[in-house]
Amino acid sequence: MRIGTHNVNGIRAALRRGFRDYWDGSGADVVALQEVRCRVDDLPLDAFEGFHVSLDAGQLAGRNGVAVLTRQAPVRVRSLSGAVTAIASDRATSALAAERIVNRDLAVFADEGRYLEVDLADAPLRVASLYLPKGAAWPFDDGAEVKYRRKMRFLKGLARQLTASRRDAAAEGREFLIMGDFNIAHTRQDLRNWRSNQRSEGFLPEEREWFASILSPRTLVDVTRRLHPEADGPYSWWSWRGQSFTQDTGWRIDYHLASPRLARSASASWVAREATYDLRMSDHSPVLADYRL
Template sequence: MRIGTHNVNGIRAALRRGFRDYWDRTGADVIALQEVRCRVGDLPLEAFAGYHVTLDAGELAGRNGVAVLTREKPAHVRALSESATTVAPDGEPEEVDAERIISRDLATFAGEGRYVEVDLADAPLRVASLYLPKGSAWPYAEDGEEKYQRKMRFMRGLARVLTASRREAAAQGREFLVMGDFNVAHTRQDLKAWRTNQRSEGFLPEEREWFGTLLSPRSLVDVVRRLHPDANGPYSWWSWRGQSWTTDAGWRIDYHLASPGLAGRATRAWVGREETYEGRISDHSPVLVDYSL
């Protein structure tokens, strides 16, 4: 089973830049999307042909939005909000009741379209798509305390949600996989310019420490790092500005975190870095893993 994640930075712009052509070539069975950034009524349905779409678009026009694309209609949907949108292959968007994820820390984020889960109908697997807030480098950025505290609160709540969902999935005989844009580079291997970014959001010591608490041989495994233990990167995000793309001065902030049983079945992992700057679909490149399921 081929599974991928992609922060598209706006699905309509990504479609114009070759989103559909790329994913048609990969033949992915499951795709997690972040920053869909589109109202339900404006979705370019041609981007999703052949897939069942489960989307939490959020309430903020032109911002955020997460989705999971699957070959079969999901058996169950969970989200921070009480409803989600589904689109059948070649169908129209339809609002469905979703099981609401209860979290005191995440309650204020319920309308932002940042997290959605589906239970696959054709495999014993629960899949989540995540878009974690970017945050701020406070106290180094003096006016960023509110954004910093929001990110800390989200991370605190998310850790509890991931633990509970993973355990619930296991009780049902399912593996668990959360993918998406975590907006954190975990180690020095995950950021080329780590020396000059130690006071930057996404590489703060407390962010990196939090990320480490998610990982263990009995909880969640960083699948790409497991398969590429000694590599710098592979990076998944490069700024549109400057020469970061040309010099490969990137960040690895897009992850597959899997329950140990699923991680052990991962056979190949790679970043779909486009061949040219002009051919980029987004400022993030897709991250794909083949799992032997």
């Protein structure tokens, strides 16, 4: 089973830049999206044809929004808001009364479209799509404390949620996979200019310590790093500005984190980095992996 994740930085813009052509040719069975950034009424439904879509668009106009695309309608959907839009493969759109995730620390983010999980109908797997807040480099940046503390609160709640979701999935005979934009580079291998970014959001010591805390051989495994233990990157995000993309001055902030058995089944993982700057669909490139399910 081929599974991918893609922060599209706006689905309408990504569609104009080749989103559909890429995913049509990718062979993906499941796709997690982040930053859909579109009201439900304005969604370009041709972007999703052939997939069943579970979407939590959030209530912040033009911001955030997470989705999971599957070949068959999922058997269970959960989100922070409990308000999910379902789009069938024939483009029929309907409101879905999804299960609401109860989590004290994540509750304040319920309307932001940041976390969604589905149980697949055609495989024993629970898949989550995540768009984690960017945060800020407090105390190094003045006026950044509020954004910093919001991210740290999200991290606290997410750690509990990952444990709960993984255990609940296992109790139902399912593996667990969370994908998406974590807005954290875990180690020095995960960004090119790590020396100059040690006081930057996304590479703060406490963020990296948190990331390490959710990984272990018995809980969640970083699939790409397992398959590419010595590699720098492969990076998944590059600034639109300057020569970052051309010179591969990037960050690896888009991940597949899998339950151990699922991680062991992964035979390949790669970043679908576009050939040139002009062909970029987003400031993030898709990250894919093949699993034996």
